[in-house]
Amino acid sequence: MSGLSPRQWTGLALLAALAIALPFAFEPRGYGIRILCLALLFAAMAQAWNIVAGLANQISLGHAAFFGIGAYTSTLLLIHFGITPWLGMFAAAILGGAAALLISLPTMRLRGHYFALATLAFGEVMRVIGNSWGGLTGGPVGISVPFAQPSLALMQFRETRSSYWLMLAALVVVTLVFVAIKRSRLGYRLRAIKENADAAEVIGVDTTRTKIIAAVISGALTAALGTLYAQFQFFFDPDTVFGVASVSVRMAMIAIVGGIGTAAGPILGALFVIPLEEFANQVFSAQAAGLSQLVFGLLLILVILIEPRGFMAIGPRLQRLLRKGDRR
Amino acid sequence: MIGGVYAVISIGLTLVFGVMGIVNFAQAEFLMLGMFVAYYAWAWLGLDPLLAAPLAFVVVFLLGAAIQRVLIRRVLKAPEVAQIFLTVGLLIVLENAALLMFGSGFRSVSTPYQTSSLQLGPLFISVPYLAAFAMSVASGLALWLFLKSSWFGRAMRATAQDPMAARLMGIDADRMHMLAFALGVGLTAFGGAVILPYLTASPTVGTQFAVLMFTVVVLGGLGSVAGAVVGGLAVGIIQSLSALVFPIQLQNLVLFVVFIAVLAFRPKGMLGAAR
Amino acid sequence: MTAALLEVSGVGKRFGGLQALSDVSLSVAAGEIVGLIGPNGAGKTTLFSTLVGLHRPESGSIWLGGRDLVGLKPHRIAAAGMVKTFQNVALFLDSSVLDNVLTGGLMRHSIPAARDLARRCLERVGIDSIADKLARDLSFPERARVEVARALCTEPRILLLDEAMAALNHAEMDAFMALLRQLREEGLTLVVVEHHMRAIMALCDRLVVLNFGQMIATGTPEQIARDPAVVEAYLGRSAA
Numbered sequence: 001m002s003g004l005s006p007r008q009w010t011g012l013a014l015l016a017a018l019a020i021a022l023p024f025a026f027e028p029r030g031y032g033i034r035i036l037c038l039a040l041l042f043a044a045m046a047q048a049w050n051i052v053a054g055l056a057n058q059i060s061l062g063h064a065a066f067f068g069i070g071a072y073t074s075t076l077l078l079i080h081f082g083i084t085p086w087l088g089m090f091a092a093a094i095l096g097g098a099a100a101l102l103i104s105l106p107t108m109r110l111r112g113h114y115f116a117l118a119t120l121a122f123g124e125v126m127r128v129i130g131n132s133w134g135g136l137t138g139g140p141v142g143i144s145v146p147f148a149q150p151s152l153a154l155m156q157f158r159e160t161r162s163s164y165w166l167m168l169a170a171l172v173v174v175t176l177v178f179v180a181i182k183r184s185r186l187g188y189r190l191r192a193i194k195e196n197a198d199a200a201e202v203i204g205v206d207t208t209r210t211k212i213i214a215a216v217i218s219g220a221l222t223a224a225l226g227t228l229y230a231q232f233q234f235f236f237d238p239d240t241v242f243g244v245a246s247v248s249v250r251m252a253m254i255a256i257v258g259g260i261g262t263a264a265g266p267i268l269g270a271l272f273v274i275p276l277e278e279f280a281n282q283v284f285s286a287q288a289a290g291l292s293q294l295v296f297g298l299l300l301i302l303v304i305l306i307e308p309r310g311f312m313a314i315g316p317r318l319q320r321l322l323r324k325g326d327r328r
Numbered sequence: 329m330i331g332g333v334y335a336v337i338s339i340g341l342t343l344v345f346g347v348m349g350i351v352n353f354a355q356a357e358f359l360m361l362g363m364f365v366a367y368y369a370w371a372w373l374g375l376d377p378l379l380a381a382p383l384a385f386v387v388v389f390l391l392g393a394a395i396q397r398v399l400i401r402r403v404l405k406a407p408e409v410a411q412i413f414l415t416v417g418l419l420i421v422l423e424n425a426a427l428l429m430f431g432s433g434f435r436s437v438s439t440p441y442q443t444s445s446l447q448l449g450p451l452f453i454s455v456p457y458l459a460a461f462a463m464s465v466a467s468g469l470a471l472w473l474f475l476k477s478s479w480f481g482r483a484m485r486a487t488a489q490d491p492m493a494a495r496l497m498g499i500d501a502d503r504m505h506m507l508a509f510a511l512g513v514g515l516t517a518f519g520g521a522v523i524l525p526y527l528t529a530s531p532t533v534g535t536q537f538a539v540l541m542f543t544v545v546v547l548g549g550l551g552s553v554a555g556a557v558v559g560g561l562a563v564g565i566i567q568s569l570s571a572l573v574f575p576i577q578l579q580n581l582v583l584f585v586v587f588i589a590v591l592a593f594r595p596k597g598m599l600g601a602a603r
Numbered sequence: 604m605t606a607a608l609l610e611v612s613g614v615g616k617r618f619g620g621l622q623a624l625s626d627v628s629l630s631v632a633a634g635e636i637v638g639l640i641g642p643n644g645a646g647k648t649t650l651f652s653t654l655v656g657l658h659r660p661e662s663g664s665i666w667l668g669g670r671d672l673v674g675l676k677p678h679r680i681a682a683a684g685m686v687k688t689f690q691n692v693a694l695f696l697d698s699s700v701l702d703n704v705l706t707g708g709l710m711r712h713s714i715p716a717a718r719d720l721a722r723r724c725l726e727r728v729g730i731d732s733i734a735d736k737l738a739r740d741l742s743f744p745e746r747a748r749v750e751v752a753r754a755l756c757t758e759p760r761i762l763l764l765d766e767a768m769a770a771l772n773h774a775e776m777d778a779f780m781a782l783l784r785q786l787r788e789e790g791l792t793l794v795v796v797e798h799h800m801r802a803i804m805a806l807c808d809r810l811v812v813l814n815f816g817q818m819i820a821t822g823t824p825e826q827i828a829r830d831p832a833v834v835e836a837y838l839g840r841s842a843a
């Protein structure tokens with residue numbers, strides 16, 4: 001767990017420069033850069049999911065609950081009180097963390113399939129509430145973020161490029177949080193819980209508290225990202241932001257495709273999955289509804305059957321293969 | 329009474345978990361498939377959905393056997409993440425494949441008894457409900473007899489309890505898993521066919537039933553067939569009661585809350601305390 | 604004898620229809636090495652698990668240094684200073700040996716301090732050479748020793764060892780016993796479950812014998828070796 005070598009630092013710096021400069025290669029208001037924005041946002045979301053699922057192996061299927069809470073919190077604060085989304089984002093994070101605490105308390109003793117079921121239901125509870133509490137959320141018809149003069153203060157931009165940098169910053173922040181947790185005492189404890197919860201308790205790990213802390217951090221970050229989503233799309237409805245397939249499963253899938261429990265996994269996963277999905281949407285949706293979703297599902301199944309540890313495991317696997325080849 | 333139907337469609341889910349230890353998130357999609365088999369049997373062959381139910385069972389049974397063989401078998405020893413997301417992927421694939429094949433429209437059948445009802449004293453009971461209930465009870469009993477008395481049934485229970493020991497006794501665990509999965513999804517499809525006379529089929533109908541099925545199964549205790557029956561009845565009652573108090577959208581909310589509460593406080597189910 | 608560090612009285616634990624422990628009482632003084640013996644299935648592991656809070660007893664009390672532990676979660680009991688090793692070995696398999704042991708130190712220390720402590724614990728148990736191996740890749744005897752090092756790294760007052768010597772050869776066992784004596788010199792109190800009679804007799808100040816969940820005898824190794832009830836428990840009725 002030592003720091004990075006000078007060569008790795010250089011690589012990282014180059015990568016950062018490339019990531020920052022990338023939007024200039026795209027048409028400023030084109031489709032490509034929007035997809036890139038979404039990919040970064042979903043990478044950050046998958047990274048937030050990775051904190052509980054990847055480190056503690058608590059497989060949540062309900063992170064859409066926090067995401068939706070975040071999207072609605074900042075939007076409603078903006079509509080009703082004119083509060084800037086920057087503050088709204090903090091309020092969202094606080095509410096998202098509180099929601100995570102609320103659902104963690106009864107479900108933290110659950111493991112594996114049981115935990116997945118309970119979180120799935122929690123996400124659905126939020127979706128039903130979002131749809132039926134029309135007075136607050138606008139109900140199934142959705143809600144629009146009021147347009148204003150593009151300004152940084154209101155987190156609305158003339159150029160998609162600026163949104164891109166915002167998403168990039170968000171991804172960097174969430175990834176840094178992930179890495180910091182992974183290397184901290186919290187990270188060691190989460191890993192101990194994942195690998196043997198009883199043994200962890202016996203040698204002094206407060207497993208309940210540890211899992212709740214991780215869940216709250218993850219929920220708060222996811223909610224903050226919900227705010228970014230709202231400010232980026234300007235319009236959303238409960239079925240989108242609280243959706244199982246559209247949010248919860250997608251976050252998870254991106255992390256899994258890239259490599260669950262690793263910092264680079266969600267990023268690789270998002271850069272692969274989101275453009276692919278958009279591409280499938282464009283190519284197929286003219287012909288038949290559902291085809292791109294079908295591709296999405298097939299991809300998930302394929303990844304799980306071929307390499308459930310995702311892209312991140314393919315490198316080492318190839319190396320091993322090559323080494324074997326050498327020996328022969 | 330609707331609880332009887334819930335029980336049957338959920339027994340399949342509990343069977344799969346009981347024998348293989350896997351929660352099949354895609355289970356409700358097989359209900360949808362069952363509905364469509366029955367619908368096309370009616371549209372093309374003029375078969376009554378109640379008579380088409382065995383056909384739905386057979387078709388989905390075979391499909392289930394194939395899915396178990398090609399997909400599920402490979403993750404039985406894999407980490408839970410893999411198990412969970414394999415069936416989640418299956419859910420997405422089945423739902424969207426149905427969307428492609430059948431279109432997004434709602435389809436319903438018309439039967440002569442659709443709107444008729446029987447009078448039993450002060451109660452009016454609609455015939456399609458009664459028929460669905462009767463068919464459910466019949467199939468539930470058939471399954472129970474099968475598990476209880478046939479060699480397959482006993483072998484399957486042995487596999488559920490201890491796969492290693494079962495293997496030593498000469499039971500092919502692979503075959504048993506295949507049978508359990510096929511039987512489980514087949515039964516759920518059977519339930520789907522049976523409810524077609526009073527519901528409409530659509531590719532997304534599974535989603536409506538997914539939570540319901542999970543609630544039934546969790547109430548009764550994952551893996552317990554008797555529990556699924558009790559859970560089915562309980563959910564039927566919860567639904568009827570909450571219908572009196574809450575508007576229709578919130579009824580599902582009540583189910584969800586019951587579901588989370590049961591998971592949190594009695595993860596082994598209401599009957600699970602004895603074990 | 605000084606005042607008891609661990610005072611167990613009237614502890615009972617059932618698993619469904621099986622009374623795994625009934626009315627078990629024992630006390631362990633600070634600095635003692637107590638051996639817990641009994642035939643397979645006697646309830647030794649169950650007693651350890653109950654002591655560290657993995658099982659909650661239906662009856663009885665467990666006092667450690669003047670504090671009642673019943674109902675506390677295992678991590679609270681670990682913080683109070685009582686830790687056990689797992690007979691069936693419960694390591695963090697996908698972590699390195701060093702990280703396994705280090706995790707034990709996190710209860711009281713920062714990561715760097717815990718890492719130093721973990722290195723010392725590995726050295727003491729004689730496995731510092733495998734610090735960077737993955738726990739998954741270890742042999743069974745190696746794993747058992749990592750268990751011990753990890754427990755030591757929590758800096759316990761009293762350590763419960765569940766067949767930690769099971770897979771050791773004679774020389775290793777002698778070295779291990781020397782380590783335990785050394786630890787005792789440093790103030791650690793030990794309760795050891797072991798089937799190896801030679802080791803138990805040589806090591807322990809006092810023995811407690813469990814059979815079918817009940818305590819049937821307690822005394823010095825010499826007393827126990829002559830106790831007819833113990834001989835009967837081990838050899839069966841016919842031999843008595």
Ligand SMILES: Nc1ncnc2c1ncn2[C@@H]1O[C@H](COP(=O)(O)OP(=O)(O)OP(=O)(O)O)[C@@H](O)[C@H]1O
Pocket residue numbers: 618621623641642643644645646647648649650690
């Ligand atoms: N979690 C459990 N649930 C049900 N029964 C249990 C459980 N743990 C132990 N038992 C039973 O309790 C009894 C005591 O078991 P325990 O493991 O404590 O014995 P032991 O003295 O450690 O035996 P050994 O020398 O084989 O390690 C046994 O009959 C065992 O089958």
Ligand SMILES: [Mg+2]
Pocket residue numbers: 647648649690765
């Ligand atoms: Mg034992």
